[in-house]
């Protein structure tokens with residue numbers, strides 16, 4: 001058995017946090033959108049059989065598709081960045097640090113680099129032996145997940161409603177491809193067709209025309225400060241300018257709206273709730289002790 005701890009690599013790889021920080025800083029210089037990508041990558045790993053780097057495994061045979069093959073992972077990027085940082089860690093501390101921990105540390109640094117809170121995260125996760133395509137397909141959120149289902153999912157990690165609203169604040173970063181909002185913009189039977197500020201809708205329709213062959217590549221920003229981790233997301237949601245259905249749903253559900261209003265007015269409160277939510281999301285259902293493995297290469301089994 002085993003557990004996560006704050007000093008897990010103190011003896012075996014005290015340099016790891018510094019290596020990940022340096023790696024993230026240099027990645028960020030060449031790609032200002034990398035914090036968004038890494039934060040979403042962390043969520044999509046942790047949601048599927050826990051944070052075990054299962055999302056980083058490439059398929060090596062026809063019977064075992066990778067999680068990335070799931071349409072739910074559309075738009076996921078920067079997996080290779082974790083592999084590169086892992087090889088930098090391997091050079092200093094061979095076979096000591098899991099890909100799963102490196103991914104969590106990278107997501108933590110991503111939040112800081114973008115101007116968000118510094119989150120102390122416990123370490124000691126182990127890597128999975130295989131990916132789980134079927135589970136990825138089943139448990140990653142759909143576009144129309146709704147508040148109820150979202151809260152139920154996050155409560156499994158021990159999150160309160162406040163923390164669940166706070167973790168959705170990750171949408172303060174990054175982008176959404178047009179194909180993910182076409183229903184909201186054009187399908188009058190969509191539940192959130194009429195919940196968007198008409199001015200915003202007009203603008204998004206220009207960027208995302210209905211019958212366009214580029215809906216897979218064209219995108220809109222998730223909030224006006226898409227590269228800054230701030231509370232602008234909640235101000236936007238409050239003004240009916242949320243991009244995804246779930247963002248708008250937070251305003252219409254009586255359980256979540258009080259936290260939207262509070263976080264819109266109190267960035268410090270958002271940062272505190274986000275930090276505890278991040279620790280819960282990243283600690284739930286993980287492999288520890290003698291479970292799983294330490295992969296040498298993140299994209300393949302040893």
Ligand code: HEM
Pocket residue numbers: 033035036037039040043074075076077141142143144145150167168170171173174175176177178180222244246
């Ligand atoms: C549970 C409800 C959620 C739903 C339905 C949802 C859905 C989505 C969708 C559809 C996109 C756009 C992807 C694309 O078009 O490329 C997106 C982007 C993003 N999501 Fe979520 N998400 C949810 C929760 C979360 C959580 C909990 C986090 C992180 C802790 C997160 C982090 C992000 C980030 C950072 C982006 C921007 C990615 C980029 O710029 O590449 N999301 N989300």
Ligand SMILES: [Ca+2]
Pocket residue numbers: 044045046047048049050051052053054055
């Ligand atoms: Ca996983």
Ligand SMILES: [Ca+2]
Pocket residue numbers: 172173223224225226227228229230231232233
């Ligand atoms: Ca922002």
